[in-house]
Amino acid sequence: MKKIFSLISAAILSMSMLASCAENEDSAEETEEESVQQTLTVADTEYYTRFKDKGISINVYNWGEYISTGADEGTLDVNGEFEKLTGIKVNYTNFATNEELYAKLKGGAASYDVIIPSDYMISKMINEDMIQPLDFDNIPNFSYIMENFHNQDYDPENAYSVPYTWGTVGIIYDTTMIDMAAEDIDWDLLWNEDYADQILMFDNPRDAFAIAEIMLGYSINTENEEELRHAAAKLLSQKKNVQAYVMDEVFDKMGAGDALIAPYYAGDALTIMEDNEDLGFVVPKSGTNLFIDAMCVPTNARQKEAAEMYINFMCEPDIAYSNIDYICYSTPHQAAYEMLDEEVQQSHISYPDQDFIRDKTTVFVNLSDEANQLMQDLWTEMKSAEDETANRWIVPVFLVFCILLMAFVLIKRHIKKKKDIF
Amino acid sequence: MKLKYFSAPYLVWMVVFIVVPLLMIGFFAFTNEDGQFTMKYISDVGQYANIFVRSIWLSLIATAICLVIAYPVAFILSRMEKHKQGTMLMIVMLPMWMNFLLRTYAWMTLLGNNGIINHLLGMVGLGPFKLINTSGAVVLGMVYNYLPFMILPLYSVMEKIDNSMFEAAEDLGCSYFQTLFRVIVPLSVPGITSGITMVFVPAISTFIISRMLGGGSNLLIGDLIEMQFLGNAYNPHLGAAISLVLMVIILVIMTVMNQFDPDDQVLM
Numbered sequence: 001m002k003k004i005f006s007l008i009s010a011a012i013l014s015m016s017m018l019a020s021c022a023e024n025e026d027s028a029e030e031t032e033e034e035s036v037q038q039t040l041t042v043a044d045t046e047y048y049t050r051f052k053d054k055g056i057s058i059n060v061y062n063w064g065e066y067i068s069t070g071a072d073e074g075t076l077d078v079n080g081e082f083e084k085l086t087g088i089k090v091n092y093t094n095f096a097t098n099e100e101l102y103a104k105l106k107g108g109a110a111s112y113d114v115i116i117p118s119d120y121m122i123s124k125m126i127n128e129d130m131i132q133p134l135d136f137d138n139i140p141n142f143s144y145i146m147e148n149f150h151n152q153d154y155d156p157e158n159a160y161s162v163p164y165t166w167g168t169v170g171i172i173y174d175t176t177m178i179d180m181a182a183e184d185i186d187w188d189l190l191w192n193e194d195y196a197d198q199i200l201m202f203d204n205p206r207d208a209f210a211i212a213e214i215m216l217g218y219s220i221n222t223e224n225e226e227e228l229r230h231a232a233a234k235l236l237s238q239k240k241n242v243q244a245y246v247m248d249e250v251f252d253k254m255g256a257g258d259a260l261i262a263p264y265y266a267g268d269a270l271t272i273m274e275d276n277e278d279l280g281f282v283v284p285k286s287g288t289n290l291f292i293d294a295m296c297v298p299t300n301a302r303q304k305e306a307a308e309m310y311i312n313f314m315c316e317p318d319i320a321y322s323n324i325d326y327i328c329y330s331t332p333h334q335a336a337y338e339m340l341d342e343e344v345q346q347s348h349i350s351y352p353d354q355d356f357i358r359d360k361t362t363v364f365v366n367l368s369d370e371a372n373q374l375m376q377d378l379w380t381e382m383k384s385a386e387d388e389t390a391n392r393w394i395v396p397v398f399l400v401f402c403i404l405l406m407a408f409v410l411i412k413r414h415i416k417k418k419k420d421i422f
Numbered sequence: 423m424k425l426k427y428f429s430a431p432y433l434v435w436m437v438v439f440i441v442v443p444l445l446m447i448g449f450f451a452f453t454n455e456d457g458q459f460t461m462k463y464i465s466d467v468g469q470y471a472n473i474f475v476r477s478i479w480l481s482l483i484a485t486a487i488c489l490v491i492a493y494p495v496a497f498i499l500s501r502m503e504k505h506k507q508g509t510m511l512m513i514v515m516l517p518m519w520m521n522f523l524l525r526t527y528a529w530m531t532l533l534g535n536n537g538i539i540n541h542l543l544g545m546v547g548l549g550p551f552k553l554i555n556t557s558g559a560v561v562l563g564m565v566y567n568y569l570p571f572m573i574l575p576l577y578s579v580m581e582k583i584d585n586s587m588f589e590a591a592e593d594l595g596c597s598y599f600q601t602l603f604r605v606i607v608p609l610s611v612p613g614i615t616s617g618i619t620m621v622f623v624p625a626i627s628t629f630i631i632s633r634m635l636g637g638g639s640n641l642l643i644g645d646l647i648e649m650q651f652l653g654n655a656y657n658p659h660l661g662a663a664i665s666l667v668l669m670v671i672i673l674v675i676m677t678v679m680n681q682f683d684p685d686d687q688v689l690m
Contacts, residue, residue, distance in 0.1 A: 379654070380646065
């Protein structure tokens with residue numbers, strides 16, 4: 001008996017471990033494809049061969065599916081090419097959210113040389129001294145980065161980060177079921193009761209609050225308590241129409257037609273639209289969040305120079321083009337942009353016009369700890385708020401159940417004691 | 423005895439990976455960012471009372487359903503011929519060979535609005551029903567994933583009940599139901615209590631099932647804890663406090679469970 005119990009407990013343990021591993025997503029996935037048609041040319045080979053044969057390795061921590069692996073024919077295996085060129089070994093791993101990256105670095109156990117967080121997380125990390133200023137002499141290819149992506153609010157002096165990709169948040173919708181002209185669609189579609197239970201929403205307070213804040217005319221970086229509370233109330237009023245709060249499940253649910261409307265990131269929307277032709281994507285005219293993911297070097301990096309070399313390599317035109325071609329997000333890299341097909345360059349989804357970007361989009365910056373905590377609390381409150389009817393009986397029933405259970409136990413013990421006397 | 427030295431590796435393991443982390447949870451729960459003692463986070467847990475109640479409620483329902491389903495299954499299993507028992511046990515265990523996440527993911531496709539179940543119902547002119555993103559779906563996910571943990575302990579207890587017991591009961595004039603409630607159930611109480619523990623404890627602390635099948639609006643304690651570490655606000659102190667309260671709740675419920683054991687033997 002004991003044996004079976006220990007077996008089962010072992011099974012539970014390994015199961016939960018498996019679950020958490022799967023959560024963290026697959027690590028290093030470097031496919032060594034030989035069929036590279038695109039050939040790589042770099043400007044300065046000498047620069048890249050400095051560390052050859054020194055046995056150096058760097059740890060790169062990036063989003064999942066966020067680098068060209070050479071799996072598709074005619075694309076480059078970026079990490080493979082880097083290793084071949086420089087002799088530096090790349091240990092490549094993935095994270096799923098900025099918060100996961102933060103928790104991992106904050107925990108202090110892991111040391112990374114290159115990380116690719118988003119805007120608000122970069123400003124948070126600068127504030128907490130978690131990333132270090134870069135030596136731009138080692139990153140000559142920074143000159144390729146478009147002017148308007150320099151000195152963003154999250155890194156005003158542009159000392160810590162080199163932009164990698166950017167994009168906007170918009171609405172994915174089923175064009176066959178939603179009979180509206182694309183230019184008429186705005187965020188209020190997500191509140192439209194006609195589509196109750198067909199709407200998905202971000203399962204992430206920052207993105208969800210941003211939508212409510214834009215609708216209410218607030219800044220998406222507001223720390224004002226009253227404004228945050230209004231935004232939470234706005235989100236609560238949407239809740240009855242929301243089918244589910246999801247993140248990456250959007251791919252499945254929208255792809256399969258389980259829902260009609262979902263807000264999501266432009267690059268991912270393009271990927272979903274490849275699977276389901278009925279879908280359309282629109283960047284709402286009342287404005288949206290512009291996000292930028294940029295490469296940084298953590299303060300505790302072991303190989304800073306090699307890390308800068310990697311960042312510079314990522315900014316080589318051929319490499320930048322390969323990556324952007326693979327991940328479908330928008331590029332801040334001038335030369336890579338020019339290499340794209342004209343169709344993509346003109347696309348309103350990936351590259352909305354400059355005036356719109358300047359006037360109607362805002363980049364996230366980090367909020368204060370208090371504002372973050374408040375937002376988190378309001379979010380939990382909003383999500384766990386139930387309809388009155390459901391809530392009223394659960395608590396008393398549970399209490400009664402507990403009391404009955406206790407009574408039963410006591411009576412049973414009493415009877416047993418009596419029995420023992422005889 | 424020299425034998426006790428063999429337990430040294432496990433002792434080290436237990437201290438490093440069980441005792442130390444537990445102490446750390448306790449430490450984090452009662453301190454603030456500067457390492458000073460505070461009761462703030464423990465009292466903050468109070469505002470999530472409704473999430474606690476929902477978690478306990480849903481996992482109790484799931485445990486009850488598991489017990490009702492598993493009891494006859496375990497009994498039938500234990501009365502089979504020996505060589506058949508092995509095969510049947512393997513079939514019970516079979517789903518556990520697959521990744522937990524994958525199994526839950528599969529239910530997403532089954533229960534979806536355009537999923538297979540609604541599709542089949544649609545063919546006979548029914549539905550579509552709202553199956554996914556409900557608390558019912560969360561309970562279903564729990565029952566499906568944890569059912570083997572109820573069957574196995576029940577089976578291992580019942581297997582030891584000799585057939586002559588039933589014959590004796592019948593000889594002494596027991597009816598069918600009297601045999602069940604006065605012979606089989608009392609003899610299988612240790613299996614019932616450990617089965618309930620094995621199902622209830624993972625069910626109450628799960629978070630991925632409610633995320634995937636509950637549509638994000640059926641928050642459980644597990645989700646709440648996860649949000650403190652990987653959510654918007656990185657707050658390990660509150661996360662530790664919630665975990666601590668959860669542990670206390672589980673401890674209380676397990677103590678109550680152990681009262682049912684006839685010999686007062688502690689199984690877990």
